Amino acid sequence: MADEQKPGGSEAPPPSGSEAPKPPAKPAADAAKAAPPKPAAAAHPAPPKPPATMAATPWDSDLARELKTHFGEGITETSTYLGQNFLVAKPDSVIPILEYLKLEADFDYLVDVTAVDWPKRAERFDLVYILYSFSRNERIRIKTFIPEGFKPETATGVHLTANWLEREVYDMFGIEFAGHPDLRRILLPEEWQGFPLRKDYSILKQDDRWVQENLGIPSGQ
Amino acid sequence: MSDTTFLDSTELVLNMGPQHPSTHGVLRVILKLDGEKVLGTDCVIGYLHRGVEKIGENRTYAQFNPYVDRMDYVAAISNGLGYCLAVEKLLNVEVPARAQCVRVILTELNRIASHLLWLGTHALDIGAITPVFYCLREREEALKIFEKYCGARLTTHAFRIGGLQYETYDGFEQDIRDFNKWFLPKVDEYEELLTNNRIWVGRLKGVGVLNADECKEYGVTGPVLRAAGVKWDIRKALPYSGYEKYEFEIPTRENGDTYDRYIVRMQEMRQSVRIMAQAVEAIPEGPIMGKVGKVIKPPVGEAYVSIEAPKGELGYYVVSDGSTQPYRMRVRPPSFVNLQALDRMVAGGLIADVVAIIGTLDIVLGEVDR
Numbered sequence: 080m081a082d083e084q085k086p087g088g089s090e091a092p093p094p095s096g097s098e099a100p101k102p103p104a105k106p107a108a109d110a111a112k113a114a115p116p117k118p119a120a121a122a123h124p125a126p127p128k129p130p131a132t133m134a135a136t137p138w139d140s141d142l143a144r145e146l147k148t149h150f151g152e153g154i155t156e157t158s159t160y161l162g163q164n165f166l167v168a169k170p171d172s173v174i175p176i177l178e179y180l181k182l183e184a185d186f187d188y189l190v191d192v193t194a195v196d197w198p199k200r201a202e203r204f205d206l207v208y209i210l211y212s213f214s215r216n217e218r219i220r221i222k223t224f225i226p227e228g229f230k231p232e233t234a235t236g237v238h239l240t241a242n243w244l245e246r247e248v249y250d251m252f253g254i255e256f257a258g259h260p261d262l263r264r265i266l267l268p269e270e271w272q273g274f275p276l277r278k279d280y281s282i283l284k285q286d287d288r289w290v291q292e293n294l295g296i297p298s299g300q
Numbered sequence: 301m302s303d304t305t306f307l308d309s310t311e312l313v314l315n316m317g318p319q320h321p322s323t324h325g326v327l328r329v330i331l332k333l334d335g336e337k338v339l340g341t342d343c344v345i346g347y348l349h350r351g352v353e354k355i356g357e358n359r360t361y362a363q364f365n366p367y368v369d370r371m372d373y374v375a376a377i378s379n380g381l382g383y384c385l386a387v388e389k390l391l392n393v394e395v396p397a398r399a400q401c402v403r404v405i406l407t408e409l410n411r412i413a414s415h416l417l418w419l420g421t422h423a424l425d426i427g428a429i430t431p432v433f434y435c436l437r438e439r440e441e442a443l444k445i446f447e448k449y450c451g452a453r454l455t456t457h458a459f460r461i462g463g464l465q466y467e468t469y470d471g472f473e474q475d476i477r478d479f480n481k482w483f484l485p486k487v488d489e490y491e492e493l494l495t496n497n498r499i500w501v502g503r504l505k506g507v508g509v510l511n512a513d514e515c516k517e518y519g520v521t522g523p524v525l526r527a528a529g530v531k532w533d534i535r536k537a538l539p540y541s542g543y544e545k546y547e548f549e550i551p552t553r554e555n556g557d558t559y560d561r562y563i564v565r566m567q568e569m570r571q572s573v574r575i576m577a578q579a580v581e582a583i584p585e586g587p588i589m590g591k592v593g594k595v596i597k598p599p600v601g602e603a604y605v606s607i608e609a610p611k612g613e614l615g616y617y618v619v620s621d622g623s624t625q626p627y628r629m630r631v632r633p634p635s636f637v638n639l640q641a642l643d644r645m646v647a648g649g650l651i652a653d654v655v656a657i658i659g660t661l662d663i664v665l666g667e668v669d670r
Binding site for chain 1: 345346349357358389390392516517518519530532537538599600602603604606615617619622627630632637640669670
């Protein structure tokens with residue numbers, strides 16, 4: 080039942096108001112917005128506090144048991160939330176799991192690869208793979224937690240569609256995939272500096288130098 | 301990318317786009333050619349990148365709702381439906397039956413509008429000038445219904461999290477019935493013009509073949525997958541918004557070529573009419589908004605919800621940290637993923653077929669680039 084938000088929560092001081100644990104992602108844009116809720120929270124001293132972690136329940140099924148016996152330590156959690164099953168795996172086990180699911184359990188369609196940034200956590204990124212099986216009509220999500228600078232293995236050897244999806248993750252989060260055949264930026268220009276979907280990249284930020292050199296204007300703002 | 305050449309000649313690199321009428325927006329394709337034969341491609345995308353996912357993290361759930369319309373702007377209602385369903389899933393709210401029914405009608409009408417624009421421009425790319433005028437004429441009627449319903453034609457922002465903003469206008473049902481009655485003969489008309497047209501068949505048959513296994517490898521969904529013989533449609537496989545209540549077929553074909561994708565989309569328009577006809581007779585009475593608070597604040601958690609958009613599987617992966625803004629807003633765009641298969645589809649073919657294949661993929665660059 081280890082949840083991805085627990086490590087971040089334990090590092091931070093115990094949250095005093097419900098707004099407090101928000102990561103420092105949008106300082107400028109939200110400065111004005113963040114101010115009003117605080118007095119409101121003080122005026123109503125006892126709002127029903129939502130749980131700080133995802134209220135996931137254990138996922139018990141033949142497939143979950145099969146995976147657990149096959150990968151043992153490699154899978155740290157099998158849960159379900161809102162009827163959606165997911166498992167948390169160690170970074171090294173992800174590709175073998177994808178391969179196993181494809182060959183043995185018919186999860187032959189890699190729907191999406193994406194990441195979530197938790198800057199306060201030791202393992203900074205969630206790497207999320209969403210799989211679907213046509214024959215079982217079932218979706219499953221595989222999550223793994225990786226620290227900054229860690230180079231996860233590419234999934235292109237298992238699913239060709241991972242090529243562009245991983246390029247986008249690299250483009251937006253700066254996660255480099257080891258063994259990727261063509262790891263370049265995909266949506267942003269190749270010379271762009273910075274990874275926009277990281278939480279420390281403000282929404283107002285941009286690569287000014289690139290804008291000045293290529294567009295001939297002082298700023299795009 | 302194949303490295304065997306037809307003749308021992310030098311490779312020619314040709315740039316196509318981003319300002320090219322047949323790329324349907326700002327897609328740039330770098331073609332590697334051997335004479336007229338395409339050896340491989342390299343897609344350069346991102347010209348329309350606006351950072352939609354980043355914006356999603358910096359707006360409240362309700363504020364982000366209009367932004368999703370700007371991704372696949374020819375099927376804005378589908379985008380809105382997918383987004384609303386994802387947030388509703390996180391909030392765990394039930395959408396009233398009336399709202400679900402109206403949502404289905406409008407979404408299917410939008411599917412027709414999207415397919416019409418595809419048909420018109422696809423035919424124009426191939427060299428048939430006439431269909432685009434017909435298609436835009438019919439699409440206009442669909443857009444008029446959107447305009448009467450919510451005041452906007454393209455970026456409609458028709459749905460709200462929890463249901464609908466607007467009650468249907470007086471005569472909405474009759475407008476849909478009239479549209480259905482009037483529209484079906486128009487599909488026959490297009491088919492008369494194209495389906496057995498020798499030039500049309502000659503340009504499309506056997507072009508850009510993508511078989512079922514390749515589709516699954518590349519994660520290609522929607523009509524492209526169905527034209528390869530996979531009977532899979534999220535409306536049937538994992539029904540949402542009450543699609544299980546309506547009778548309709550999933551049109552499929554075997555060959556997975558451009559011609560089959562054309563046939564599949566034509567039949568899908570007929571099926572959409574069928575769904576609308578059933579839904580419009582069964583709009584239940586009742587509220588149009590579910591129990592959603594003024595401030596939308598989903599509990600900590602995450603959900604992935606996807607719908608069958610006109611282009612394929614459109615998914616939203618939303619992570620909530622319990623605040624009023626999404627912590628992560630991932631959009632899984634069908635156009636982006638489908639476009640990746642372009643290289644496989646054009647390799648070995650002729651340069652003249654590249655425009656046919658880009659057309660048949662039915663991409664919208666607003667969604668590819670986000």
